[in-house]
Amino acid sequence: MRFSGDDRKHRLYALRMEELSNRMERSIYMWFWQANNQELSLQRLGNTRWGSHYRILLCMVDLFPSIVEVLEYIQNKGVEDSKRRQAYGLLKYFHTFDCIFYIQLMLLILGLIKNLSMALQRKDQDILNAMSLVESTKRELQNLRNDGWDSFMDKVFSFCEKHDAEILNMEEDFVDSKRPRQKTHITNLHQYKVNCFYTVLDLQLQEFNDRFTEVNTDMLICMASLSPIGSFREFDKEKLVRLAKLYPEDFSVEECLSLEHQLGIYIDNVREDKMFDNLKNLGDISRLMVETQKHLSHPLVYRLLKLVLTLYVATARVERCFSTMKLVKTATRNRIGDQFLSDYLVCYIEKELLDFVTNEIVIKRFQSMSERRVCL
Known part of the structure; x- marks a missing residue:
């Protein structure tokens, strides 16, 4: 279909106005968000760094009223219907007991393992302290599973009351939101305590036991005896x-x-x-x-x-090196040679060492490689 000159102008004008409208809407959202939250903001989730998930959950708990307010603004005054529908769905879920329960549960678990995660990712690996943190984290998770249900539910109910979220009676029958008409024959207490709380903690403990067995732990402790730190203390x-x-x-x-x-x-x-x-x-x-x-x-x-x-x-430093390969060998560099890739990775990974290499050293290096007519 062909358009006349005036029709094309009107069409381009309409597209331009729609683009400007979307930009203004995004600007209003950003201004509204920044005006209410000068110090905190939601970050993008990292696929390999679970610490980013913990920080985002902390921000979500702290900024929960502001998030709800922004979603309500998008729902009521959003330009695009798809965004308004998304905001409506998120608002509906944010006020459910499920959402509050899982936010608090993941915040609790990630908070318990945060120190261990940071210790295992340190470059100057202290194996003895890391193994000590592993055992302490396992004991804390086990104590949470045995005696932490009541205190955890107090936090969940308190958060629900504070933010007008749904509060369930734990003795009533559990209703599956995906199949509301089908009877589950279990109570809310059994669903959230046994199927959720206990199951998640058991998975965490099982993962710790699989990764840090008695043999592996003893091997790592023995490895620390070769450390030269402190005159081989x-x-x-x-x-x-x-x-x-x-x-x-x-x-x-x-x-x-x-x-x-x-x-x-x-x-x-x-x-x-x-x-x-x-x-x-x-x-x-x-x-x-x-x-x-x-x-x-x-x-x-x-x-x-x-x-x-x-x-x-298997240390975090070596895993970072393998992750770096995805950043270096991209789709536009899919034909890069092995030697050039190796040299490129060394420069990319050892950034701290390259800080001491000045331009003058590089120029002298290339100048001495072969005779040149012009001095570099």
Whole structure:
């Protein structure tokens, strides 16, 4: 279908006015939001960072009245029908007992595991403190499951009363919102306490037990004995021998006995050597052992050290490196070579080290690579 010149002008004018109207509506929303919330705002959820979910839930609880007010404004004065319908649906759900219950439950669980999550993501990994936090978090989750229902429900009911949300009678029959006419034959208490509260906490505890078994926890604690921090203050010969026995294919029975004798000489040697002072991680000590040829004097200790270093592939720092590949090798770089990708990733990941590389150093590097007619 073709339009005349005037028709095209009118059509473009109408589209332009619609675009301006949408922009004005968004500007009004943003102004209304910022005017009422100068310090807090809702952030975008992160797919791999659960800490962002916790922060958003905190903001939602604190800004709940403002969120409801903005949704009511969109519902009543929104230009687009789709946005008005979305606002109506969100408002309807925000005032249900389900919404308040799950917000409070996730806020409670994420709040309990926040410190552990931050500790496990630290670059200067302190294994002993991390394992201690794991055990403390497991105990706190278990205590919450055993004795935390009443106090948790008090928070839920208090929040519902404060914000005029739906309050359910726990002794009445549970009604499924998706199938309201079908009888469930369970009470609200059974649904929210057993099917929700207990189930979620049991899943969390099961996940902790699967990831941090007794063997894994003991292995990580033994690994900490090799740490050079504080002049090797965490060094423990018995733990390191026990760690070597966990890998019978790498250490035979005779080598485990020899390792026990070699560890005493090794720790005295590195403590007396000033070059091994102020080391921060296992990577530094392995590099320095090769530079000083001590890996030849203590071959079993060096083998154990290499084995421990390979176990760090599951740490948050290494996971961040793999996540970085998605940012570097995008759809527009799908034909990038392996060597160039590796060099690019090193520059992207080791940003802190590259801060010390000045432009003059880079220019001199390229200038010395080959003879050039013009000085760079």
